[in-house]
Amino acid sequence: MRQDRLTTGLGAATLLALGVAVALGLSAPLDVNQGSLVRLMFVHVPTAWLSYLAYGGTGLFGLLYLVTRQRRFDRLALASAEIGVLFTVATIVGGMLWAKPTWGVYWVWDARLTTTALSLVVYGGYLLIRTLIDDPDRRARVAAVVGLVGxxxxxxxxxxVEWWRGVHQTQTLKLLGKIRFDAAPVYGWVLLVATAAFTLLYLYLLRVRATLAAREEEREERELMGDLAGMEVARG
Known part of the structure; x- marks a missing residue:
């Protein structure tokens, strides 16, 4: 019950934060050059952030599994990877919708876009590997290593965008060296709220998906024990 209340509370906080972010985004002033298109930034940037957070979580939880051998960390790594793939796809779709009216095309093989697409290959492979290995411990170990490298x-x-300059703009928020936000300050506040809302969304989805993974794991173990019991009866 305590865990259910926490999940419910986290979900409610996520909905509230997302509602505030939407309201702020819709009320933000139009950009001089891009007009209402600038509002795509309030979804596209936080979505990209969430994919970074999720992939980082996959590596962190994988490392914790390798250190502790606790299966809950493996479940969290799996959940985080699935969330990362989902929001990477959302990042690509949002970027394409933004690119068409600004660049004239939906997609170019720019360095940022190419590496984003390659991440789907890496983490798609991560998820595929998990389906190919039956032994739970070996599956968790191999997946943890792949997640760390990923x-x-x-x-x-x-x-x-700094190492290989292309058509994609440089970082809106520069974190290395002198921290700088290359947009109007009013947009910065909206992005901050939206990013916080998406972070809550990640935590909520992570908790829900990990809970489902635990139930799936329990079902697999029951089925395995049933099969073993059946084999023992057959031998007897």
Whole structure:
């Protein structure tokens, strides 16, 4: 019951934060050059942040599993990877909707876009590997290593616009060196609220998905014990 109340409370806080972010985004002034298109930033940037957070979580939980061998960390790593893939797709779709009216095309093989697409290959492979290994402990170990290596995507993708200049704009929020926000301050506040809301969304989805994974794991163990019991009866 305590865990259910926590999940419910987290879900309610997420809905409230998302509602506030939407209201602020719709009331934000139009950009001089992009007009109402600037509002896509309030979804696109937090979505990209959530994918970074999720992939980072996959690596962190994988590392914790390797250190502790506690299965709950493996379940959290799986949940985080699935969330990361989902929001990477959302990031790509949002970026395409923004790119068409500004660049004239939906997609170019820019460094930022290319590395983003490659992350779907990496984490799609992560999820595929999990389906190919039956032994739970070996599956968790292999997945943890892949998840750790996969986290290299985050800094590479973030810095891609600096290392390989293309059509994609440089970071709106620069975190290395002198921190700088390259947009009007009013947009910064909206982005801050939206990013906080998406962070709550990640935590909520992580908790729900990990709970479902625990139930799936319990069902698999019951089925395995049933099969073993059946084999013992057959031998007897």
């Amino acid at each position: 986290t290299l995507y985050v800094p590479i993708n973030y810095m891609a």
